[in-house]
Amino acid sequence: MNAAVITDVERIDIQSLERPTLRPNYALIRVAAATLCGTDLHQYGGKIKTPLPRIPGHDFSGVVEELAPGHHKFHEGDRVVVKPSFPCGKCEYCARADYGSCEDKKLIGLHGDGCMAEYVLAPIANLVPLPDAVSFEAAANLEMFTVAMNTMKRVQPRLGEWVAVLGQGPIGLGQTRMASLSGARVIAVDVRREALEMAREFGADVTLNSTECDVVAEVKRLTGSGADIVVECVGAKATVDLIFQLARKEGRVANVGFQVGAATYDLIPIMLRSLTIHGVGGNGGRGQYETVIALTESGKIRPERLITHRMPLTDAAKAFSIAHKKSEPVLKVALSLNAGPNRPTLARG
Ligand SMILES: [Zn+2]
Ligand SMILES: [Zn+2]
Structure with a gap:
């Protein structure tokens, strides 16, 4: 072979x-x-x-x-x-x-x-x-949606809540789609125009290009007190620092990005803003591939x-x-x- x-x-x-x-x-x-x-x-x-x-x-x-x-x-x-x-x-x-x-x-x-x-x-x-309706190609590309299922299970978005997803690579786009399917309003953030276009197709209500606008000011303007949920999918210092400026008090945060370099957490804002931090360490929980295949078959993803x-x-x-x-x-x-x-x-x- x-x-x-x-x-x-x-x-x-x-x-x-x-x-x-x-x-x-x-x-x-x-x-x-x-x-x-x-x-x-x-x-x-x-x-x-x-x-x-x-x-x-x-x-x-x-x-x-x-x-x-x-x-x-x-x-x-x-x-x-x-x-x-x-x-x-x-x-x-x-x-x-x-x-x-x-x-x-x-x-x-x-x-x-x-x-x-x-x-x-x-x-x-x-x-x-x-199922016959799911192509081999689609089926070879399910992992990011199972990671997103793991995330949603933890941060529990509710109807109408604001979810900011930082980074719109494949993992971030999976999060954008699943958060949108859960009925939340999604703010997708990235620096690449094509990725943000895809985020819109995947259900983002708002897309923000951080090279073109002040993301913190825009999120405050849209949400009032900040995003209910922030999902970090980059792992860079700049996006990790953004978490604390975007999440509202009592907000939930998911760490999905694999941190590289000097991205560290400051504990003080977590305490002062009463944030709940969730780590999301991968894919493969029970029944997740099966669910994602069913969502693909029905055209939802x-x-x-x-x-x-x-x-x-x-x-x-x-x-x-x-x-x-x-x-x-x-x-x-x-x-x-x-x-x-x-x-x-x-x-x-
Ligand atoms: Zn993989
Ligand atoms: Zn074991």
């Missing part, structure tokens, strides 16, 4: 490798579509260290090619999406079915070979059936709209380079594989 392999920092080679061999409780998936996410880029850039060579990638969809015996829920030929993290099944959180918080969670592509290959192994427990670049697997090196360097406006890059990028159904044999 063809596979995109990270062989060194910022280096991807296309290699011809043996197909992985089936293990008990696993399925061999013929990958149809895969998308690049921040984790893959950190791995590619050497910020996340994994043994090399390694096939990266964990956000994907495809068709069941082979199944370990003893599982009757799935069949060969089924269209599926794969939940990317594998809980240990042994810790206290797993015992409570709180798989998202598992103490020893493994991510496909980091702890073993990933999905940027024609075939990949995945635990059968991680497969979710894909459109994950494929985030994809700005589409390429075949053989162009993976170029795909990673564009996504990493952001040399052109890019939200999500999708790789299409052997089942065709958007084939709506695949007949069962």
Whole structure:
């Protein structure tokens, strides 16, 4: 099979490798579509260290090619999406079915070979059936909406409340969409015109370009005393500092951005303004992929709209380079594989 392999920092080679061999409780998936996410880029850039060579990638969809015996829920030929993290099944959180918080969670592509290959192994427990109406490409791009579900579960937006979402990359756009679906009024903040246009399509009531206006003054003007909820999706010092100027007293804050550099929290404003701070450490809570697929099927979310670049697997090196360097406006890059990028159904044999 063809596979995109990270062989060194910022280096991807296309290699011809043996197909992985089936293990008990696993399925061999013929990958149809895969998308690049921040984790893959950190791995590619050497910020996340994994043994090399390694096939990266964990956000994907495809068709069941082979199944370990003893599982009757799935069949060969089924269209599926794969939940990317594998809980240990042994810790206290797993015992409570709180798989998202598992103490020893493994991510496909980091702890073993990933999905940027024609075939990949995945635990059968991680497969979710894909309805015919959901394309492979949309299904390979669900993660940001599951992260947003984790956020909304914590900050609990109520009808008509103001939610300010700082950063409109894919993760921020997922938050904008989910906050809008929950009935809140959304203020989307970014520095990129194209990202703010997408935010409007995703339901933002107001978009603010922080290079063109005074975000604090605008939010005060719109909301009166400040946003009820602030969702920080950047992790930079400038946006972390903004939280305390935008949130109203008694407001709720979600930290989603992966903080880089000197972004630290000052505890005094949290105390003085009686803020509640929520950390959101990823995706994969119980039932979240299933819910996000149902929302995609009903047209309430459109994950494929985030994809700005589409390429075949053989162009993976170029795909990673564009996504990493952001040399052109890019939200999500999708790789299409052997089942065709958007084939709506695949007949069962
Ligand atoms: Zn991801
Ligand atoms: Zn566990």
